[in-house]
Amino acid sequence: MELFDNLLMGLSTALQLNNLIFCLIGVVIGTAIGVLPGIGPIPTVALLLPFTFGLSPASAMIMLAGIFYGAQYGGSTTAILVNVPGETSSVVTCIDGHEMAKQGRAGTALAIAAIASFFAGTMATIVIAVLSVPLSVLALKFTAVEYFSLLVLGLIAAVVLAHGSVAKSLAMVLLGLLLGLVGIDVSSGVARMTFGIAALSDGLDFVPIAMGLFGLGEIIANLERPAERRVVSQSIRSLIPSWGDLRAAFPAVVRGTALGSVLGVLPGGGAALPPFSSYALEKKLARDPSRFGKGAIEGVAGPEAANNAGAQTSFIPLLTLGIPANALMALMIGALMMQGIQPGPQIMTEQPKLVWGVIASMWVGNLMLLIINLPLIGLWVSMLKIPYRLLFPAIVLFCCIGTYGIANSLFNVWLMMGCALIGYFFIKIGVEPAPLLLGLVLGPQLEENFRRAMLIADGDFTVFLSRPISAVILAVVAALLLAMLSPAILRTRKEALAE
DSSP, X not given: OHHHHHHHHHHHXXXXXXXXXXXXXXXXXXXXXXXSTTXXXXXXXXXXXXXXXXXXXXXXXXXXXHHHHHHHHHHHHHHHHTSOOSSGGGTTHHHHHHHHHHTTOHHHHHHHHHHHHHHHHHHHHHHHHHHHHHHHHHHTTOOHHHHHHHHHHHXXXXXXXXXXXXXXXXXXXXXXXXXXXXXXOTTTOOEESOTTOGGGTTOOOHHHHHIIIIIIHHHHHHTTSOOOOOOOSSOOOOSSOOHHHHHHHHHHHHHHHHHHHHHHHSTTOTTTHHHHHHHHHHHHHOSOGGGTTSOOTHHHHHHHHHHHHHHHHTHHHHHHHOOOSSHHHHHHXXXXXXXXXXXXXXXXXXXXXXXXXXXXXXXXXXXXXXXXXXXXXXXXXXXXXXXXXXXXXXXXXXXXXXXXXXXXXXXXXXXXXXXXXXXXXXHHHTOOOHHHHHHHHHHHHHHHHHHHHHHHTTTOTTHHHHSHHHHHHHHHHHHHHHHHXXXXXXXXXXXXXXX
């Protein structure tokens, strides 16, 4: 009954007119940026953060969440029709989706992608609702000791599951933690790494760094890439799939939803892990794997379901424990903090309308996406004709106004520009900046909880091992670190990421 009451409370929040409007704005922006290659949900959410400052917390979170899962829908459109993934999670949809389009089955591929995404979104919303209550009860048993251990686990898991070199990811986490220490220490009043610059006294602002690293850095890199896009010449004959298509796709949709729901919760999993894992699973289970790459409908249905389910279940650690599962969830934590809400295990009891409103809005948003996406496919495809060189100046202007508006600070604008160059440099040398953002967001929480734990235990470090929950979490951390030292496991990880 409690779950039912909570969902009703969430629906009453999500169905308020202003929240419906912001949900619609979020899913439309999400679809648009999913369609446009090179502008993913992370840069978009980073760029829009300053503009959520004047909104209510529920409206802001509903809109930002809509952008995230809306991008999963939009990315499939360009992947199928243009063979260019609008979003990282849609890369694998290109393989069979575009082949289906070339065979004159573009309508079927688009419809299956939309139905699979809607089914996965609905099921993931139910998973979030069911798991949120017991997880929040468990989270309330956490003290600063357990919370510190959990934050350490989140950072280490982000390193293990991040793409590329483990050493580079670890370096990024440490750099993020160091940047989180900049500013005046609230306990001792001592300035740390401010170098006499008054603007650094309150610490580095999270938003300009995110906008620079993920927004402008990615956009500068996109200017170098070729802009040629060819849409398949065959007309879209029918958007209603046959009974045979639905029967062939349904098992893959169910498997993709289950796999995506599990992988989405893992810290550092990223957007690419669920769809790629689903595609590999479908290929392995198929009676005739040679069909894959030649227009197999399971190759569209499974990954599309997995990416949408993963996008939504990545909200579970954020909403129950206040731990971001990926860089985008770290941005969501930034949005909450801008609204004066401290993320953590207490958020479900202190802000129930906000949490359940966001959960209920996911189903509402998925329904909106199903209704608006298929009839507007022509509009989304025509957006691909907008030259990227025309979008770039508008985005830079938008960023400067937004960054300056947060605190009327010119320093923040320069900080964003500097981070944009650093973000571009990271892309050129193949370093993923997401662990840096996780370190920056979690660093102050890590320090605060460590100090509280030391106060509780009178400076006794063994408190982290004497409390059962903390000891189990740290054992998992130790197992992950030992696994990373094993050459065989490192080789397997490298092969899995390469595949």
